[in-house]
Amino acid sequence: MQRDDARNGAGARERVMSCAVREFMDKGFNGASLRTIAAAAEVTTGAIYGYFPSKEALFDAIVAPAGDELLARYIASQERFYALPFEDQTFEGMQDFERGLVHEMLDFVYDHRGEFLLIFAKSAGTSWETYMERFVDVEEESTHRYTREMRERGVELAAMSPATARILSSMFFRGYFEPLLAGMPRGEAHGFIADYERFFHAGYVALMEPQQSEDSKDAQ
Structure with missing residues (x-):
């Protein structure tokens, strides 16, 4: 949670999207993992759902x-x-x-x-x-x-x-x-x-x- 507190803010959503582009490009939509995206963006999976209701x-x-x-x-x-x-x-x-x-x-x-x-x-x-x-x-x-x-x-x-x-x-x-x-x-x-x-x-x-x-x- 401390990691999210430190990294969250105006740029968190953009980081998630940037990391998601790489994940989707590498694995396609079906193979992409929100956990992998969250780890790359240094947020929790729950934080992603705060920005986007679904993959x-x-x-x-x-x-x-x-x-x-x-x-x-x-x-x-x-x-x-x-x-x-x-x-x-x-x-x-x-x-x-x-x-x-x-x-x-x-x-x-x-x-x-x-x-x-x-x-x-x-x-x-x-x-x-x-x-x-x-x-x-x-x-x-x-x-x-x-x-x-x-x-x-x-x-x-x-x-x-x-x-x-x-x-x-x-x-x-x-x-x-x-x-x-x-x-x-x-x-x-x-x-x-x-x-x-x-x-x-x-x-x-x-x-x-x-x-x-x-x-x-x-x-x-």
Whole structure:
């Protein structure tokens, strides 16, 4: 108890979180021990519960600020795109918008590298293990929204099935975060993301552009 009295104070919570980052990074959420964290932070396990009601609450406190901010930025970006003038919402306009967005998001991820490594590689056993699905939900809905709004404006687009839209969205985000998980340097990751965005954009365009029937082709 004397040890806690000496070490407690404004910095105790920060010490616990710092030591928890190392423990979670080393062992993952399920394998992490609050006793080990407490010993490293020079507090009792009970003291940790004074700051965080559970081990998952401690994990949340570490990753939520960055994780929630990235998702909020992505959701806001969708609304910014649909607020653009109609002529800027063409496939070409969409790609121009995406080029900036994917790099802005990547910089944010690399600015908070530790938090996102915890989310994507060490969060099994927490609600964060389905974090990527939140992005997939947003992207899937945006795909259907784009088709719907373009059709309402008289632009003919091919329908993409819900299953196709979801699987492709999932594939995109799994690949998008792969450079971080692979330990790729930031500059190299930006090069990969530039190519990756072009690859996926071309695929979406190919699927969404109306396909001519064989009869129409023969008539030409």
